[in-house]
Amino acid sequence: MRASRLLSLLMLLQTRGRMTATELATELEVSVRTVYRDVEALSASGVPVYADRGPAGGYRLLDGYRTRLNGLTAEEASSLFLAGLPGPAAELGLAEVAANAELKLLAALPPEPRSHASRMRERFLLDVPGWYRGSDSVPHLSEVAEAVWERRPLRMLYRRWGQQEVDRLIHPYGLVLKGGSWYLVAAPAAGGNPRTYRVSRILELAGQEGEFARPAGFDLGAFWQEYSKEFRERMFTAETVVRIAPDIDGLLSYTLGEDVVTAALAGAGEPDHDGWRVLTLPVESLSHARWQFLRLGASVEVLGPPELRSLMAEAVADLGRMYG
Incomplete structure (x- = not known):
């Protein structure tokens, strides 16, 4: 336990420069007295730790003393921090381990790659779940x-x-x-x-x-x-033929999936004189497709199969009665 704490103390000084005993105690979650003992232990083992007195004082390492990661470029180091996912790491029970690994990596980098990596962490964030759903509850x-x-x-x-x-x-x-x-x-x-x-x-x-x-x-x-x-191949159990209005591509892609719509557009013929196009689209089921196409209102007309066209007509009639 103490060996890990000594290494963390060393990495903190190497990464952040001068730090007071109080700041080190806060970061390491120990008492100030423990920090004093740990600094003495580092000095006794040959690590050049110096104490600066005064209001702006604190502990620091001898200038130029650091462990370097040879061969790791600034871009490579930055990519490692971009790949860090705090949420998933915490779910896996590795939040503290990931944080310690990041600290050690920062400490081991030369100044320029370390600065580049820090900027990457400050300016880019990976948020995995989609907008309209949260992460699953995964107690196990x-x-x-x-x-x-x-x-x-x-x-x-x-x-x-x-x-x-x-x-x-x-x-x-x-x-x-x-x-x-x-x-x-x-x-x-x-x-x-x-x-x-x-x-x-x-x-x-x-x-x-x-x-x-x-x-x-x-x-x-x-x-x-x-x-x-x-x-994806198993998911699509039916095929539909629809007629879509101009400028509906974006909303259609959002509803059915960009890759599905892109493939359908690539195989579509030329627009008619009003700009409407006929597409063949795979769907999970006819009942599911009914609600997907209803979201698009009058910008989509279902041409086939007949069962889906009937389902659309029934839904529209029900809406007419409800709002008529």
Whole structure:
């Protein structure tokens, strides 16, 4: 514990320059007397720590004394701070570890890369969840992360999309953060291909004895990329033909997804004399598409399939009666 605190004290002085005993005590969450003893210990071990007296005094390191990270450019150092996600790190139980790592990295950088990295942290922020939804509640995330790291089997009670609760014994391979939601990639303990589970749907969790053998060729990034592609293909179960008004592309992309609309526009014909175009769009289901297209009002006309056009007509008639 003391060795870690001594290292933190050294890094604070190396990163921030002159600091008073009171400032160091506040940062390290110890007493001023403990700071005095730690400074003496650093000096005894050969670290050149000096005390400046007076109102502007404090402890400082001998000018030029520092540990350097050779070969790390200013841009590379900056990218490391841009990649830091305080929220996800805290959810994984690594908030203090991440903060200490950032402090040590800053302290080890030469002046120019350190200044560049500090500006990056001050001017750029990564906020993962979307505007209209918060992050999932994930009370079991830190336990899952520990099992992933230690290759320990897990038994969980899991709530599937249909609200059905199932018991699973799994080998956890990795965690993925997607749009503010955590997903666990795990294989059945009895054997089989890896599957994906939403961590917020884990109702109960229990670590199991032993250690499983992680497949040597398993690539989490490649697995997730392929899973995402297959998920999108499975998600679209129907196809619609619509006629859209001019200048509705942006709102249509916001409603259905930019990649879906971009692909449809690329395959569309020329606009008619009024600027309207006919698009073929994949949708999750006809009932879901009804509400998506209703959001666009009279800027979209459903041409097919006939079932969806009937659903649209029924909805519009209901609205007419309600507001008529």
